[in-house]
């Protein structure tokens with residue numbers, strides 16, 4: 375038989391994130407694996423979506439999204455991200471920020487083009503880039519603060535660099551890039567005529583008073599930055615699949631056409647519904663940050679009590695932890711045994727590294743859970759040693 379699959383999907387497998395969720399359901403466990411974020415959606419958003427369905431807002435929207443939503447996104451991006459943009463022609467509503475990244479990667483990457491990626495990385499970023507046949511250059515983030523070697527970054531840039539991918543705050547390690555780090559990245563992009571694609575989906579989830587800085591707000595970056603974000607994490611609606619891209623007009627035009635080809639448009643009534651998110655008061659965001667900080671600290675404490683070395687994140691809602699001498703052969707065994715014995719799902723650390731060895735002693739935990747579920751999961755983690763004995 376002829377070769378069935380295209381070369382571009384060679385080696386592609388189901389992610390550990392998806393796999394662990396399936397395993398977790400089988401044992402009715404608590405899922406600290408996939409970043410599901412199973413908290414209630416704000417009533418004003420739900421009401422607006424229900425109203426849109428009742429009013430039959432059921433047909434295709436413009437390929438880049440409905441006017442009102444694009445204008446509200448543009449306003450937020452100008453105010454919060456300090457990125458200037460025009461709602462007409464520079465903002466695209468996508469099916470999730472994953473949809474944004476797929477469109478950007480398809481639009482920008484020729485086979486063999488170099489893309490710089492920080493490691494640990496989010497596996498979906500990596501695999502989408504692999505499907506686009508990018509040549510990947512990795513920059514290692516080092517725990518506990520996830521700093522990196524600036525000189526190594528300079529060496530990674532070349533005339534073949536198409537873009538650097540920034541994910542701030544980052545999944546899975548929670549690094550929040552500083553203004554100085556981003557200024558250096560910006561200088562390198564300008565020097566090598568490279569683009570910056572930045573995934574800022576966790577932009578409102580920051581700890582210990584940290585501030586979010588968008589690469590697109592830095593001088594000289596307005597023409598070379600593609601800013602991606604979305605509603606999933608900030609408004610706890612991961613299944614609504616609503617994300618967006620902001621890009622300079624010539625790039626945005628192509629990204630909008632790709633969005634049309636891939637999805638035609640994001641779901642119409644949900645676009646109408648999510649407009650209401652922009653009416654939430656400032657306290658919504660401060661409360662969210664406060665709640666996640668409490669949940670982070672609980673998870674850190676539980677892992678320490680279990681004898682692990684957690685690396686407290688600076689932002690987002692995942693944490694990598696080194697399980698040290700708990701007696702697991704490797705990360706796969708750790709995730710399997712923790713699920714079997716304690717009925718808590720976590721993700722094996724090797725899923726986040728180019729060399730799986732780097733994650734062999736790590737697991738990722740997601741604490742975006744309802745408080746009672748997280749309390750119970752933390753109780754189970756604290757008693758892990760006793761359960762394993």
Ligand code: GLN
Pocket residue numbers: 391392407408409410496498545
């Ligand atoms: N972003 C989430 C995570 O890292 C969910 C990803 C997914 O389900 N594909 O867990």
